[in-house]
Amino acid sequence: xxxNRRCVIVGGAGIGDYGSAKGYLKEDDYVIYCDSGLKxxxxxxxxxxxxxxxxxxxxxxxxDVETITLPVAKDDTDTxxxxxxxxxRGFTDFLLLGVIGERLDHTLxxxxxxxSLENKGCHGMIADDYSEMELISSWTDEEGVRHxxxxxxxxxxxxxxxxxxxxEARGVSIRGAKFCLExxxxxxxxxxxxxxxxxxxxxxEITVGDGRLLLIKIK
Numbered sequence: 001x002x003x004n005r006r007c008v009i010v011g012g013a014g015i016g017d018y019g020s021a022k023g024y025l026k027e028d029d030y031v032i033y034c035d036s037g038l039k040x041x042x043x044x045x046x047x048x049x050x051x052x053x054x055x056x057x058x059x060x061x062x063x064d065v066e067t068i069t070l071p072v073a074k075d076d077t078d079t080x081x082x083x084x085x086x087x088x089r090g091f092t093d094f095l096l097l098g099v100i101g102e103r104l105d106h107t108l109x110x111x112x113x114x115x116s117l118e119n120k121g122c123h124g125m126i127a128d129d130y131s132e133m134e135l136i137s138s139w140t141d142e143e144g145v146r147h148x149x150x151x152x153x154x155x156x157x158x159x160x161x162x163x164x165x166x167x168e169a170r171g172v173s174i175r176g177a178k179f180c181l182e183x184x185x186x187x188x189x190x191x192x193x194x195x196x197x198x199x200x201x202x203x204x205e206i207t208v209g210d211g212r213l214l215l216i217k218i219k
Contacts, residue, residue, distance in 0.1 A: 005030055007091035010044065011079045011110065012036030012057060013101025016129045018043040020219075021097050024127050030091065034078040037098050044097075052082050077106065083113050087120050094124040100131075111214065115165060118212070130219055136162075137212035149208040151215055153177075155198040159218040162186060162193035162206070171209020176202040186213060 008031045015021050022044060025031075031046050035053030038061055051063065054070040070081060079099055086094060094117055099110035110126065114135050117124040126133040136149040148171065153160045162172070168187035174180050178197040186193055193213075198204045206215065 005091065006093040006095060007032065007086035007089075008046075008095045008097065009079060009082045009086065009099070010034060010037040010040055010097050011099035011106075012039065013098045013103070013106070013128075015040055015043060015098050020129065021127065022046075024095055024097070029095075030086070030089075032082045032086065034082050040098055050082075050085070052085065053078055077109060079106075079110055080113060080116075083116065087117070087122060092122045094122060096124065096126045097128075099126060100128040100133075112165065114214070115212070132157075132217045132219065134215055135212050136206055136208045136215050138208055138210050146210065148210075149212060151206045153198050153204040153206065153215070153217055155200055155202055157198060157217040157219060159195050159197055160204065161195055161216045161218075163191060163214040163216065164188045165212070165214050167211055169208050169211030169213045171207070172213070173205075173207040173209075175205045177204040183209070 006026060006029050008025065008029045010031065010033045012035055025046060030049045032050045032052060033041065033048045035055065036057035038058050048065045051065055051067040054072045056072050070078060096110065096113065100107050114124045118135055118137060136151045138146060138149045140146050164186045168185055170185045172184045172186050173182050176199055178199060
């Protein structure tokens with residue numbers, strides 16, 4: 001079933017370590033290449049399931065693959081549009097590659113794709129040469145009971161950070177790390193949960209009582 005497959009979106013930011021990037025891919029992934037993301041076609045070695053672009057940064061390859069050509073003047077970036085297409089086609093699990101790079105504006109917009117996906121009931125992860133990014137969010141069940149968001153960071157990740165993308169996250173606890181927290185609050189105006197360290201031989205445990213934070217695990 002489609003909901004059990006994953007949608008992989010490949011953007012045009014740099015990928016220096018194709019071996020690492022290929023390690024995230026699965027055989028049955030539905031892979032969308034976005035415009036200049038096509039420069040990673042050979043490096044990733046994965047045939048597109050869909051190609052999307054306005055061709056302002058890469059030529060239309062005219063491959064025998066479904067292709068959506070977008071106008072240059074539009075509200076969504078090619079990558080954001082690809083996310084909407086993936087959701088509309090029934091995918092609920094997303095991996096984004098080649099979306100963190102030198103263009104800070106695109107990098108920030110792409111990071112917020114994770115919040116857009118979560119608001120649509122989907123899960124997303126961003127991976128680049130140096131890190132993995134995903135959200136830790138509290139959630140409410142069908143009976144209206146609030147549940148904390150939880151995540152773990154293994155010691156194979158030497159560093160990790162928590163970033164408040166929107167509003168204030170409350171009841172944040174960190175255990176098994178060099179710098180621990182208990183029921184703390186983290187907001188966009190004071191980002192103090194940066195570059196924490198997992199204790200050797202331990203697994204850091206993170207809990208967010210209310211709200212959501214971006215977890216960045218440094219490889």
